[in-house]
Amino acid sequence: MENQVEEFLNALGDAERAGGRVLHELTGQARSLELKELLKKVAHDEGYYAGELSHHVRRLGGNASNKTGDFVEKVRAVGDFRGKLELLNRGQRWVIRKIDENLDNVSDPELKAFLVVMAQGHELNIGALEQALKAAAA
Numbered sequence: 001m002e003n004q005v006e007e008f009l010n011a012l013g014d015a016e017r018a019g020g021r022v023l024h025e026l027t028g029q030a031r032s033l034e035l036k037e038l039l040k041k042v043a044h045d046e047g048y049y050a051g052e053l054s055h056h057v058r059r060l061g062g063n064a065s066n067k068t069g070d071f072v073e074k075v076r077a078v079g080d081f082r083g084k085l086e087l088l089n090r091g092q093r094w095v096i097r098k099i100d101e102n103l104d105n106v107s108d109p110e111l112k113a114f115l116v117v118m119a120q121g122h123e124l125n126i127g128a129l130e131q132a133l134k135a136a137a138a
């Protein structure tokens, strides 16, 4: 597979593993039960995306990364819970931007379809979290 695409997919995978870990930590800190459920669901999505990214890299003959991005430390460094959630959503937007920027370089139709749906899933999760932040004192 092309190096550029492999690097892009592995960078996304590292980010998703970091997002999953962050969400797992935040799930434990949420006071509202509904927010806890939402964070658990988003964490599950992140794990799913990370797994699928690795799968696509291997399927296309590349080496799948199993690293976790430094985003975990960045979120840990934020003092308040709401700030952590806001930073999480900014990270999720970064993922959408990266997919938009790289989609034209992806020729494999299955991978392309997966990435389109992954970006849409991120939009949905960002929206759900924004709603939750508006609705509750987290």
Ligand SMILES: [Fe+2]
Residues within 6 Å of the ligand: 015, 016, 019, 046, 092, 095, 122
């Ligand atoms: Fe993500």
